């Protein structure tokens with residue numbers, strides 16, 4: 001997995017609450033058996049007209065946000081289905097960090113598995129960053145995972161929390177399966193004991 | 202020993218490893234797999250030359266984009282859907298996992314097939330690359346959805362890297378009033394907590410109204426725990442659970458049944474267990490409900506009117522505006538006057554035999570409104586067969602419903618069953634998101650009985666008027 005250490009980029013404002021996984025990547029695009037190529041259909045129904053032309057008002061279609069790498073979003077971003085196509089689409093488009101007051105559980109986990117950092121902040125911090133994001137490409141944010149800070153264009157710094165283990169995996173770009181297979185002895189022991197205790201499973 | 206919740210007990214029984222910071226390796230008893238979220242996971246295994254760690258605990262069934270017309274035996278027309286189903290066929294065979302192909306009468310929605318075949322048992326950990334895995338919590342199993350990377354992780358290791366969630370109790374006291382169903386309970390809870398109210402929690406549903414539900418009803422309640430934001434929903438097992446499980450193909454038998462039962466009977470929350478959050482709702486206060494907007498929390502009793510954006514606070518004001526615009530509704534309009542074009546009965550929320558019975562009871566001897574498109578998609582081939590045996594299929598067909606083969610169908614419209622632009626549907630499924638049932642399609646979530654009532658009258662209808 002790609003490492004995530006420090007990111008400086010444009011943040012796009014998406015204040016809508018409850019942006020769900022069907023909005024992030026509509027299911028008509030879930031039929032691929034690959035992990036890549038979803039970026040062009042990110043936010044498809046909000047981003048394009050039926051004839052395929054762009055909707056100019058949609059934030060990621062505006063010139064100053066076309067290369068955004070960060071999204072500042074309304075509450076409960078990523079609610080809905082378990083589809084990992086949602087982070088795959090964000091990643092493929094170039095989004096590496098999403099900031100909100102809350103995320104749906106499965107989406108939140110899925111981000112970390114794909115090198116995307118989801119950051120949960122209190123409402124007032126999100127409001128402040130939303131203002132920054134509204135200033136477009138003139139206002140880049142710097143997300144420093146090591147030090148757990150976000151620096152705004154005016155020099156202010158906001159601290160954020162992140163699970164230590166998840167942070168470690170993201171910074172080092174570690175593969176979960178390798179990490180777990182290193183504990184194979186524990187799994188084997190557990191299986192042997194469980195086979196005794198609950199043989200019907 | 203300190204008192205524990207049901208969730209605590211299941212969690213503790215499945216800890217294969219725990220790091221100092223609380224990061225755990227949770228052992229997974231059952232891994233359910235379908236065609237949409239698994240191809241990339243199997244591909245990952247192949248690339249790393251890894252086997253499936255426990256093929257015997259892994260069960261696959263295609264459901265999300267299979268056609269539901271009878272001619273599907275001749276193959277799937279849509280090329281991309283066919284590729285996914287073919288990939289699952291091949292992966293099941295190559296990796297030696299249990300499989301119910303489209304041609305098998307036991308095929309159906311993965312969350313209906315698992316319990317039906319006795320794969321889901323009390324006290325288990327169950328995962329699937331699908332958020333509605335929460336359904337299996339009805340058995341007192343810790344069950345939740347995972348992403349594709351986690352599917353690959355479970356295939357390779359039979360474990361999941363997890364941090365423990367907090368404990369939330371949702372108690373529904375007393376009795377339900379006539380015409381009120383499990384679907385109304387679960388939607389009402391979300392109406393109360395919001396779609397993020399359960400974030401970070403595992404919910405245990407309890408109280409007399411929950412105890413009184415059949416297994417089918419309990420599955421409906423737990424199914425939508427995810428719409429409330431919770432990691433999982435749980436209901437402690439009892440005699441209703443054991444009666445349902447007993448004799449199922451993969452349920453334990455003989456001495457193993459007795460041993461299992463002894464353990465299952467310890468699976469309840471201790472009296473003085475600690476809850477991080479408690480919600481109590483009186484069963485008698487719950488009405489038949491419908492959703493008016495594009496989030497499952499946009500729920501109101503059928504006797505209410507469409508709300509105005511000003512009724513809300515914060516970011517929800519704009520969301521409500523957008524939802525009303527999308528849904529083509531005006532504030533103040535009575536919900537029971539909203540006209541419907543289509544009715545969909547099915548999904549892992551309400552595609553079980555009891556759901557079909559409830560709808561058929563309303564439809565018996567009646568016809569659907571002229572011009573109405575109405576469809577029943579049984580949750581599995583076995584539900585379909587049973588409904589035919591009980592004469593329910595005839596009631597639906599005589600009323601004017603299409604009688605379909607099993608699958609997810611119009612719940613998410615990945616197959617040809619979709620709403621067209623502006624088409625309005627009363628649906629027994631679980632999500633009313635924009636575009637969920639088809640581009641610009643409009644969804645009102647309801648119980649099966651309410652869906653049947655709307656099919657007859659042509660508008661959202663208080664089912665109590667037809668009972």
Ligand code: SF4
Pocket residue numbers: 264265310311312331333548549550608609612613630631
């Ligand atoms: S019926 Fe709907 S909610 Fe259930 S698994 Fe299928 S698509 Fe998901």
